[in-house]
Amino acid sequence: TFDIKTLHKQTGYFTYDSGFAATGACKSDITFIDGGKGVLLYRGYPIEQLAESSNFMEVTYLLMNGELPDAQQYNDFNHLISRHTMVHEKIRSFMKGFQYDAHPMAMMMSVIGSFSAFYHDGMNVNNAEDRKMAAIRLIAKMPTVAAAVYKNYVGQPFMYPQNKLGFTDRLLHMMYGVPAEDYVISPVASKALDLLFILHADHEQNASTSTVRLVGSTGANPFACISAGIASLWGPAHGGANEAVLNMLDEIGDVSQIDKYVAKAKDKNDPFRLMGFGHRVYKNFDPRATIIRKACHEVLEDLGIVDPQLELAMRLEEIALKDEYFVSRKLYPNVDFYSGIIYKALGIPVQMFTVMFAIARTVGWTSQWLEQYETPDTRIGRPRQVYGGAKTRDYVPLKNR
Ligand code: ACO
Numbered sequence: 480t481f482d483i484k485t486l487h488k489q490t491g492y493f494t495y496d497s498g499f500a501a502t503g504a505c506k507s508d509i510t511f512i513d514g515g516k517g518v519l520l521y522r523g524y525p526i527e528q529l530a531e532s533s534n535f536m537e538v539t540y541l542l543m544n545g546e547l548p549d550a551q552q553y554n555d556f557n558h559l560i561s562r563h564t565m566v567h568e569k570i571r572s573f574m575k576g577f578q579y580d581a582h583p584m585a586m587m588m589s590v591i592g593s594f595s596a597f598y599h600d601g602m603n604v605n606n607a608e609d610r611k612m613a614a615i616r617l618i619a620k621m622p623t624v625a626a627a628v629y630k631n632y633v634g635q636p637f638m639y640p641q642n643k644l645g646f647t648d649r650l651l652h653m654m655y656g657v658p659a660e661d662y663v664i665s666p667v668a669s670k671a672l673d674l675l676f677i678l679h680a681d682h683e684q685n686a687s688t689s690t691v692r693l694v695g696s697t698g699a700n701p702f703a704c705i706s707a708g709i710a711s712l713w714g715p716a717h718g719g720a721n722e723a724v725l726n727m728l729d730e731i732g733d734v735s736q737i738d739k740y741v742a743k744a745k746d747k748n749d750p751f752r753l754m755g756f757g758h759r760v761y762k763n764f765d766p767r768a769t770i771i772r773k774a775c776h777e778v779l780e781d782l783g784i785v786d787p788q789l790e791l792a793m794r795l796e797e798i799a800l801k802d803e804y805f806v807s808r809k810l811y812p813n814v815d816f817y818s819g820i821i822y823k824a825l826g827i828p829v830q831m832f833t834v835m836f837a838i839a840r841t842v843g844w845t846s847q848w849l850e851q852y853e854t855p856d857t858r859i860g861r862p863r864q865v866y867g868g869a870k871t872r873d874y875v876p877l878k879n880r
Contacts (some may be wrong), residue, residue: 484858486725491554491671493863499684500759505692506854509542509846510683514760521681530770536560536646539618542681542846555736557637557645563619564628564640564649567597571637574627581629583834584713590624590705591657604698610852613701614845621838622646626653629831641845645672648731655826667781668825672835674774675818678767678834681843683760687711687718691844695851706846707836715754720815721832723754725823728795729787737795748800753799755816757808767814775824784824792820797850 495752496502510518519526522541531806532809535546537781540548548556573593577586594603598616603609623640630637630653638653646666651672656662682688690711712718731740743751745859758765796812799805822832851857 486800487863488557488746495865498759499689501860503687504684504860505851505857507683507850508545508852510681512683512760514758514762515765517761517764519622519682526678526766527629527770532823533677534645534682535673538677538680539842542842543614543849557743559615560619560646561640561642561649563616564623564642566620566623569596570594570624571627572860574631576813577631579631579634581631581863583625583632583660583831584709584719584837586628586631586653586707587834587837589622589714590628590826591702591709594620595700598702602700604701604852607852610701610849614849617701617705617841621841622650623653625831625834625838626650628834629828630652632828632830633693637820647676660697664767665782665843669759671774671778671825672732675688675771675821676839678771678814679818681840681846685717687712688847692850692851695848696857696860701848702715704858705772705841705844711832712837712840715835718815718833718836720754720813721819721836722818722824723787724792725829725832726817727754728791729796729872734794737791737798741795741798742801747800753810755819756799756805757810758813761811761813762809764811765813766819768812768871771817771821773813775821778821778824782824786820786824789820792816 482489484733490857494502509522511523514728521529521538522545524541524547529541534540536548536557537553539560540553568589570593574586574590581760594616598613601845627637635659638656638658640649640654642649644652648670651664651668652662687708691704691708694707695701715723727740731737740754743749744753744756775789778784779789799810799812802811818836819829819832822835823829827835
């Protein structure tokens with residue numbers, strides 16, 4: 480028998496697994512996915528039950544600590560988060576340097592990275608209390624930064640966090656409130672956002688979480704780790720898909736054009752893909768998509784919105800689900816296919832969609848980063864490669880080339 484950790488030393492061999500489709504890079508007790516059966520559990524609890532009965536702050540506590548809180552723990556946790564929502568005033572000055580049309584994810588990534596220069600006591604990653612404080616700060620301050628990014632985008636003054644409000648309401652207030660005016664938070668918007676945050680809170684070793692773990696494995700500053708996670712989330716094959724779905728629906732424009740775009744998606748010489756379709760792990764259905772599809776219809780009905788883009792999306796879904804190409808490859812609508820439509824209904828600009836995702840996923844990223852430090856055999860992440868370049872050759876001086 481071989482020890483996997485030293486296999487390469489004993490045999491000279493290692494595996495080639497492009498995209499890490501079959502490589503477990505860590506041990507984790509946080510989230511379980513059975514892609515074949517469409518199962519998603521947070522700490523053992525089915526996502527359907529959490530979506531139905533829990534709320535984002537409770538789920539945050541669960542993911543971070545492993546158990547649901549009792550009433551006292553829940554209150555204390557909410558209080559702790561609300562005490563850390565403010566950002567350093569100099570961060571606001573830093574943000575003023577951005578152009579008004581800077582992409583919100585670019586701002587988010589830089590501002591969270593800049594936290595490593597502002598919150599030094601989160602720097603000692605070998606101290607458990609410091610690590611926990613860094614995680615709390617990240618979760619608490621993400622909405623404040625996200626709302627500031629939104630205000631920069633729409634050109635309105637920054638709103639300070641109202642700490643008597645709950646997590647989701649506080650975010651809505653900071654985004655849509657304006658100074659000297661009362662802002663009434665819509666319960667429909669608050670409930671929908673909270674649900675989206677629950678569904679996006681963690682998803683095992685996806686690209687951005689693996690990025691956070693890889694950076695974290697070097698002992699790097701936690702704010703730098705989460706900034707790297709935000710960069711990874713931004714791509715259209717990952718969290719950026721919710722933005723890409725709306726852009727795609729815009730491009731298709733009308734139901735009469737669907738066949739043309741479905742044909743493009745099937746053409747291997749055309750880089751176009753149907754955004755919001757397919758998933759690396761879910762090969763039957765994405766359980767989050769089932770929950771969100773229902774919520775999407777409810778939100779539009781409650782807010783009285785008739786959205787032609789939703790009608791287009793439904794028609795696209797219908798056609799793609801019958802098409803042999805999509806059926807044989809098990810390409811089903813994923814969570815991002817519907818989340819963008821809800822965000823749009825709540826009045827959130829398309830460029831902010833992935834920022835909303837990042838607020839929720841910060842909980843998963845920080846929980847996994849904390850777990851990494853508590854797992855005894857965590858080692859620096861250091862994949863190998865299959866080299867296909869030139870064989871050894873002699874240097875030729877410039878004058879002879
Ligand atoms: N449209 C058209 N064809 C597709 C699509 C799509 N959206 N997704 C996959 N395919 C095809 C591939 O071309 C490939 O076909 P082939 O076997 O004939 O070569 C086959 O389906 C398998 O696809 P892979 O690329 O191997 O699947 P992979 O697991 O690597 O990629 C991914 C998964 C990135 C999600 C992919 O399906 C995709 O790009 N989807 C669109 C982007 C998207 O919605 N991303 C969000 C993911 S969920 C999230 O991050 C929260």
